[in-house]
Amino acid sequence: MTRTMPSRRATIADVASHAGVSRATVSRVMNGLSTVEPAIADRVRAAASALSYRPSETARNLSLGRTHTVAVVVPDLGNPMFQAILRGVTRAAAEDGYRVLVGDTQEMTSTEMDAAIEARRRCDALVLCAPRMDDDRLAQVVGATAPLALVNRVIADEGVPQVAMDYGQAIGLIIDHLEGLGHRHLVYLGGPTASASNRLRIAALDSAEERHPELRIDRLTVGAALDDGWASADRVLESDATAVVAYNDLVALGLLSRLRELGVGVPARLSVVGVDDIPYARFSDPTLTTVSVPQDELGAAVWERLHEAMAGGAPRGPLWLEGTLQARESSGPPPR
Template sequence: MTAMRRSTVGTAARGGRVTVSTVAAAAGVSTATVSRVMNGSTTVAPDMVQRVRAAAAELGYRPNAAAQGLARGRTGTLSVLVPDLANPYFHDVLKGVTAAAGRSGYRMLVADSEEDPDDELGLSHELLRQTDGLILCSPRMPRHDLLTLADDSHAVVCANRLAADIDLPAVTIDAHAGMTSLCHHLARLGHRRVVYLSGPERSWSNQERRHALDRAAAFGLDAVAVACGATMADGHAAIDAALDHDPTAIVAFNDIVAFGALARLRERGVDVPAQVSIAGFDDIPFAAYAAPAITTVRNPKELLGRRSWLLLARALAGERGLEPEVLPPQLIVRDSTAAARDRGNL
């Protein structure tokens, strides 16, 4: 037996591939015993555990993580589905998920639905087949698809969407409060006619902001929604229709849309903020460096990612009926908003 172990170590030292069988031969145990030791089983005698680990260390053996996951019934991987990876907003959310999940030994798989709500359910099922759990980031899918997903898996968390009467844990940012604070800011500056460049129709955040706008008349705002979208090109394309309403202020669905809107306003010779104020949402890093710097509503993106992972971890541990968590936004006032001009001067 001793000769066999020396021979095995010598082969490994000469560059041979080290496998479970190699470690088993060196330690004088079965391959099943090596597998149990590497998977953390408590059914192996301590002296055998010591022999296996010593042989593995001497041979430089590293167990296959995927194989270990299959043996435990877990992959050690979570998935995140986002609607648009080109949007820097989601980069910060993913950063938060990665940091929090990494501390628990999890890796992350990311997929992009490319703003196609009808593709999200199929992508979700595919991701759940490959990973232990799924974080749906700002999902656009119809309600009946969310119901299907909730029935199919308890390992799903919604980040930034609340779905009443659907058993899906959720962490959201208070989009209604964010829009209300922005409307108060514009009203204090004397604005009355405001155009909202509306986001994707099935976006929960967009719906919440529109609900807040509907209530803005209570403090003097006449708000009009113009169909737009979530991209820079959408913002650029929507400005001509927005200006037809003679607004003194324009609120964009997100900062990316605000960038596109600023470009078109510049092309039309409209001074921001002297003639029209503009504001966005999310406070992506570039917003502070635009010309002018964009007034926006800061959403705690990394915190959203971290809290989503913690909620998913609880779901993976078997907890059910988890209460939703709502995170507060923060109004960030910069140079793109100013006192309202007299209407009719564009």
């Protein structure tokens, strides 16, 4: 019985031999460079067509210094907020033929700078999501990794694409909501001290106290995770506040869990409000009052601006996105 061997895939050397040119000339034509005479370029393309030659995309990208990959570095991939932003970037980038490489610094500020620079070396561009590093280190990263874009960290360099959630506006919505319910003593469970968005929240609290002189807002630094909220319960109860403003939904949900264990009624004894409206917020017991953040839109917007910068487009100023209050079961009037 005669076996038919599969035909060998044509190589760049086959095309060069068929067209009577060097492999370098074939490479330049396949990469769309204009340094080859039109008649020779036509001959190369005809040879490639006759041989059904398909250039290796990987080799082509390497020859052009491109990977069609963008790095996204986040401080905590376990946070659903960052997962949603990553999803938005990934979907938008895929529409333009780009893949995403993900880096998680696990809230380790000391390694964040090196992680960002190393990720950029492997990719065509970089998205830094809520970087925790100080301004000096961030300036070094900006200088070493362009093109890059920033999420939830705004700097003075308007040449850098920047998209951020207006957490000051979000906190304003929460304070007005709680003040309207009759609360006069609140406690804020703050996030990482290196977080720029935490600083925006604290500035908004200061403004709220100026707008509402009758308000007292205590401030505790706890963190950004479920465990941090759970561990804060005793200090919250010792404060005698009637409402809690949590740094994010994870902290709020952790606190709710511990309060339930302690038999503390929410909102009968204590109202609890978060920020971000992560998927779990609608399914907690009680359901969590929070501020909804346009997470997917944030990721898509940062990719749009970064892609423009990669193509040499003129930079635009920072884009600030606003949230919407989602009043649910975890907030109510203070106890009488």
